[in-house]
Amino acid sequence: MSEFIQETEMAQEALLEASMVERPEKNQPLGPMFWICVGWLALNIIGAIFANVLPVQNPLNQDYNFINSGPSLHHIFGTDDLGRDIFARIVYGSRVSIAVGAGSMVIGFGIGAPLGMLAAYRRGRFDTFVTTVMYVFLAFPAIIAVIAVLSFWTPRSMLKIIVVIGFASVPLVYRVIRTATLAIATKDYVIAAKVQGATDRRILMKELLPNIAPIGISFLLIGVATVVTLEGALAFLGLSVNPPTPSWGNMINESRTILAENPWLVLFPSLALCLFLLCLNFIGDRVRSHFDVTEVKL
Amino acid sequence: MTDTTQPLLKVRDLTVTFGKGHHAVSAVAGISFDIFEGETLGLVGESGCGKSTTGKALMKIVEPSSGTIELEGVDITNQKGRSLRNIRTRMQMIFQDPISSLNPRRRVKDIVAEPLDCWKTVEGDERDVLISDLLNKVGIDPAVYGNRYARQFSGGQCQRISIARSLAMRPKMLICDEMVSALDVSVQAQILNLLEDLKNEYGLTLLFIAHDLAVVKNVSDRVAVMYLGKICEIGPSDVLYEAPAHPYTKFLLGAALEADPDSPVHGDVLEGEPPSPMNPPSGCRFRTRCPFAQERCANEEPLLRDVAPGHQVACHFPLTIQSSAVA
Amino acid sequence: MNPDKLLVVKDLATTFNTSAGPLPAVGGVSFDLNKNETLGIVGESGSGKTVLARTIMGLQPRTNVTVTGSVLLNGHEMVGVSEAEKRKYWGTEVAMVFQDPMTSLNPVMRIGKQIDETLRVRLGMSKDAAKARAIELLELVGIPSPEQRYGAFPGQLSGGMRQRVVIATALACSPKLLMADEPTTGLDVTIQAQILNLLEDLKEQFHMSVVLITHDLGVVATRTSRIVVMYAGRVVEIGTTREVFTNHRMPYTRALLESSPKVSNPSHTRLVTIPGRPPNLLKLSLGCSFAPRCAYATNQCHQQRPELQSAEEPGHSFACWNPLPSKREAATQ
Numbered sequence: 001m002s003e004f005i006q007e008t009e010m011a012q013e014a015l016l017e018a019s020m021v022e023r024p025e026k027n028q029p030l031g032p033m034f035w036i037c038v039g040w041l042a043l044n045i046i047g048a049i050f051a052n053v054l055p056v057q058n059p060l061n062q063d064y065n066f067i068n069s070g071p072s073l074h075h076i077f078g079t080d081d082l083g084r085d086i087f088a089r090i091v092y093g094s095r096v097s098i099a100v101g102a103g104s105m106v107i108g109f110g111i112g113a114p115l116g117m118l119a120a121y122r123r124g125r126f127d128t129f130v131t132t133v134m135y136v137f138l139a140f141p142a143i144i145a146v147i148a149v150l151s152f153w154t155p156r157s158m159l160k161i162i163v164v165i166g167f168a169s170v171p172l173v174y175r176v177i178r179t180a181t182l183a184i185a186t187k188d189y190v191i192a193a194k195v196q197g198a199t200d201r202r203i204l205m206k207e208l209l210p211n212i213a214p215i216g217i218s219f220l221l222i223g224v225a226t227v228v229t230l231e232g233a234l235a236f237l238g239l240s241v242n243p244p245t246p247s248w249g250n251m252i253n254e255s256r257t258i259l260a261e262n263p264w265l266v267l268f269p270s271l272a273l274c275l276f277l278l279c280l281n282f283i284g285d286r287v288r289s290h291f292d293v294t295e296v297k298l
Numbered sequence: 299m300t301d302t303t304q305p306l307l308k309v310r311d312l313t314v315t316f317g318k319g320h321h322a323v324s325a326v327a328g329i330s331f332d333i334f335e336g337e338t339l340g341l342v343g344e345s346g347c348g349k350s351t352t353g354k355a356l357m358k359i360v361e362p363s364s365g366t367i368e369l370e371g372v373d374i375t376n377q378k379g380r381s382l383r384n385i386r387t388r389m390q391m392i393f394q395d396p397i398s399s400l401n402p403r404r405r406v407k408d409i410v411a412e413p414l415d416c417w418k419t420v421e422g423d424e425r426d427v428l429i430s431d432l433l434n435k436v437g438i439d440p441a442v443y444g445n446r447y448a449r450q451f452s453g454g455q456c457q458r459i460s461i462a463r464s465l466a467m468r469p470k471m472l473i474c475d476e477m478v479s480a481l482d483v484s485v486q487a488q489i490l491n492l493l494e495d496l497k498n499e500y501g502l503t504l505l506f507i508a509h510d511l512a513v514v515k516n517v518s519d520r521v522a523v524m525y526l527g528k529i530c531e532i533g534p535s536d537v538l539y540e541a542p543a544h545p546y547t548k549f550l551l552g553a554a555l556e557a558d559p560d561s562p563v564h565g566d567v568l569e570g571e572p573p574s575p576m577n578p579p580s581g582c583r584f585r586t587r588c589p590f591a592q593e594r595c596a597n598e599e600p601l602l603r604d605v606a607p608g609h610q611v612a613c614h615f616p617l618t619i620q621s622s623a624v625a
Numbered sequence: 626m627n628p629d630k631l632l633v634v635k636d637l638a639t640t641f642n643t644s645a646g647p648l649p650a651v652g653g654v655s656f657d658l659n660k661n662e663t664l665g666i667v668g669e670s671g672s673g674k675t676v677l678a679r680t681i682m683g684l685q686p687r688t689n690v691t692v693t694g695s696v697l698l699n700g701h702e703m704v705g706v707s708e709a710e711k712r713k714y715w716g717t718e719v720a721m722v723f724q725d726p727m728t729s730l731n732p733v734m735r736i737g738k739q740i741d742e743t744l745r746v747r748l749g750m751s752k753d754a755a756k757a758r759a760i761e762l763l764e765l766v767g768i769p770s771p772e773q774r775y776g777a778f779p780g781q782l783s784g785g786m787r788q789r790v791v792i793a794t795a796l797a798c799s800p801k802l803l804m805a806d807e808p809t810t811g812l813d814v815t816i817q818a819q820i821l822n823l824l825e826d827l828k829e830q831f832h833m834s835v836v837l838i839t840h841d842l843g844v845v846a847t848r849t850s851r852i853v854v855m856y857a858g859r860v861v862e863i864g865t866t867r868e869v870f871t872n873h874r875m876p877y878t879r880a881l882l883e884s885s886p887k888v889s890n891p892s893h894t895r896l897v898t899i900p901g902r903p904p905n906l907l908k909l910s911l912g913c914s915f916a917p918r919c920a921y922a923t924n925q926c927h928q929q930r931p932e933l934q935s936a937e938e939p940g941h942s943f944a945c946w947n948p949l950p951s952k953r954e955a956a957t958q
Contacts, residue, residue, distance in 0.1 A: 188393040188395060188398045188399035191393070192393065192460070193412065194359070195357055195359065195386060195391055196386060196387075196390070196412055196413040196463075197413065197416050198412070199383075199416075202416065206401075210401070210403040210404070211401070211403055344816075452902065454902070482669040482840060482903075483881060483884055483885050485669075486884070486886075487884035487885075487896035487897065487898040487899075488899075490886070491895060491896055494893070494895070509813065509814065511814065511888055512885070512887050513886050515888055515890070515892055516893070516894055516896065517892075518892060536891060539888060550814060551888065553814045553815045553817065554843070554888050555818075555821075555841065555844055555846065555847075556889065557843045557846050557870075557885045558846055558847075558887070558889075559846045559847060559866050559867045559870045559871070561846065561847060567818050567822060568815040568818075569819070571785060571816075572813075
């Protein structure tokens with residue numbers, strides 16, 4: 001006799017039993033928190049894109065009157081040890097984070113997702129071959145590979161970083177999408193579609209893709225979050241964009257040596273990074289549960 | 299019911315084997331039967347007997363390992379690719395789990411129209427009329443429910459939608475793979491009646507695969523009983539149920555739980571478990587559980603032979619002959 | 626409390642607080658169970674029979690569920706008491722066999738160990754004593770070569786065997802009441818017969834009462850002495866099995882009986898169907914839940930919910946304003 005009672009499971013069962021007539025068509029509500037997070041992300045993105053025309057100071061401008069100063073009227077987040085405005089550097093720094101995050105995911109998903117779907121649907125030799133290759137790559141720590149490549153592939157540029165991280169993420173994306181597709185590809189409705197004479201392409205687009213999309217999008221968002229963090233780590237190792245270009249990661253890196261005198265240089269970029277990641281993760285999770293049609297909502 | 303024309307579906311020595319070498323499992327180990335146009339053949343048996351695999355092999359969802367399948371005189375056993383797709387419209391299947399046979403993210407109208415859209419046979423208004431017509435026929439009001447998503451429906455309704463979808467291309471034959479097993483009794487009754495009506499209206503031929511003996515009898519003209527990949531007995535349903543010739547059929551009927559407090563309790567219960575399909579007994583596969591088994595049963599595999607017109611049995615000592623010998 | 630009554634359920638109601646509103650999965654159920662009796666609870670999906678079974682066991686979730694009423698198990702109240710209190714009776718007074726043996730057995734634990742666990746935790750047996758008893762139990766439930774099977778994983782056994790293991794686990798501490806929720810659904814017909822026979826034998830051996838919960842009328846027809854018919858969370862008819870099958874008064878019972886296909890019917894018999902669909906428990910009407918689908922419904926049926934009333938035979942009750950005529954009355958007239 002199990003002491004552990006599945007509370008939601010039992011209640012879910014009852015709800016399922018009860019609503020055998022009509023399943024209530026109400027997706028899990030997104031909630032106000034969701035929109036707040038979307039708003040924050042949007043703010044970051046707009047800031048990144050329109051930084052030039054926004055009333056933000058020049059991030060490279062060194063104001064010798066305000067070295068290592070805390071927040072003030074002139075510099076709302078304070079300045080770093082070269083007198084550069086932290087707020088401006090955060091806004092411009094978001095460009096790096098967002099570009100690297102989005103760009104590498106475009107590559108990762110652009111290559112990994114179609115391969116994963118195709119492999120899971122087709123199975124056979126194609127699947128075995130590609131999966132083996134991918135798993136070999138997965139076995140190798142991606143971070144080390146990224147570090148190694150970026151160390152040697154100089155001069156560094158944002159594009160190179162995007163490309164390297166992008167390709168490094170392909171095996172993981174492949175695995176996630178392939179697993180998700182496997183779960184669906186054996187369902188009766190896919191077999192039914194085949195049996196009706198649908199072409200493979202039609203099945204991939206109409207039956208598989210809509211069902212994979214929620215997981216895919218959720219993973220995409222979490223992937224962006226991971227990559228953004230990775231960029232921060234790379235910056236710590238001095239492998240991100242070259243100074244004086246600001247990025248959240250290299251701002252935190254720079255703050256290491258002057259932590260005692262200038263806590264603001266570590267505080268604000270960290271805060272920006274944390275909030276950005278929190279929002280991404282939250283949105284990713286909400287999207288997943290909103291579109292999860294198999295969960296019965298309590 | 300004498301039908302002297304060619305059968306609609308002719309299956310000869312069909313085998314389906316999974317795996318290779320030592321781990322090979324022959325789920326279907328050489329079966330032959332015919333289905334004539336307009337009839338319903340019930341295929342009954344317990345888990346592991348190969349009835350579902352047979353259905354899937356006929357639909358070419360799994361590949362037959364050997365044997366032939368002829369549909370309307372055309373050998374479809376080895377068809378692949380484009381030619382297979384063309385045949386797909388003649389034979390359709392309805393699955394056991396009504397919920398997972400429909401894409402939860404698609405609307406009912408689109409699901410039912412899917413075959414039409416694949417083949418682009420009708421378009422525009424004609425298409426819409428056809429879809430509404432189909433949905434009405436299965437008891438789903440297209441105006442109210444047509445635009446709803448498949449996930450919003452109950453099991454019985456999903457099964458109705460599946461039926462509508464399968465009829466869109468007017469197939470000649472419908473394979474029903476445990477289609478009412480997951481439904482409640484009252485819903486099951488509705489679906490079975492619906493199936494009967496549609497069969498008559500569309501002139502369908504059915505292969506009804508199920509494990510529930512009462513349901514199979516209700517629906518079928520003839521019934522085939524399978525055990526461990528082989529057909530034990532095949533004959534008209536009334537005859538088979540009244541006077542089964544194969545001992546396994548008799549045990550199966552004896553174990554059937556009738557909703558009648560006066561029904562004979564505890565007929566001889568079949569003891570033991572079915573042997574593993576990986577290592578089937580030699581000769582007659584049922585001999586390990588058969589109280590009438592003799593040496594011949596271990597040495598020689600019984601083949602299907604007539605015990606009465608239209609009634610065949612694969613047994614060296616069929617019950618009808620035993621009892622008539624005693625009498 | 627009457628010492629012959631093993632279980633007394635009074636006005637038991639289970640309501641789930643869902644985001645769509647309160648869901649009365651079980652609404653006011655009362656019945657009792659005698660010692661050494663087999664009771665069948667019959668109903669379709671949405672009837673509330675599984676929720677009822679779990680509520681009786683005391684397996685309700687702690688949050689979002691409201692349970693009212695009383696369940697007296699051998700004199701012990703199971704409603705509104707703490708889990709520690711209920712745990713005293715789980716396994717020792719009452720045990721449950723669930724439908725899917727694969728999910729009620731831990732797939733990564735050997736079956737012997739799963740039975741052992743109960744014996745050692747609840748009865749405080751030593752390791753060796755527990756193992757010996759476990760093997761005894763496996764033999765009792767008809768598992769061949771129990772010493773070897775002791776070390777098997779559930780995945781290595783067939784469905785029927787697994788269900789036997791589940792039964793063995795349930796019986797480990799010799800409970801007085803065995804609740805079997807769809808114990809044979811999904812199993813082959815021949816195995817079903819074996820398992821049901823086994824349950825009957827064990828009932829005799831252990832002097833237990835058994836509650837058989839199922840949607841399959843065939844399962845209850847010859848193996849229960851009384852049955853309870855449920856619809857939309859309520860009891861609509863209760864009585865001896867024979868009486869309910871042959872002299873039922875509630876139209877739903879008749880409809881249920883008539884819509885089951887029978888082996889004895891000729892081929893192509895048109896089945897009697899119940900029009901419409903089971904009610905949405907979130908939006909129950911004030912009247913009888915079956916009224917919208919009932920051929921005999923009157924105005925009163927739609928407006929007022931019928932309570933259980935007694936029929937001639939003692940112990941037979943039904944909830945209907947416009948019941949079917951009693952066959953007994955007809956016989957005497």
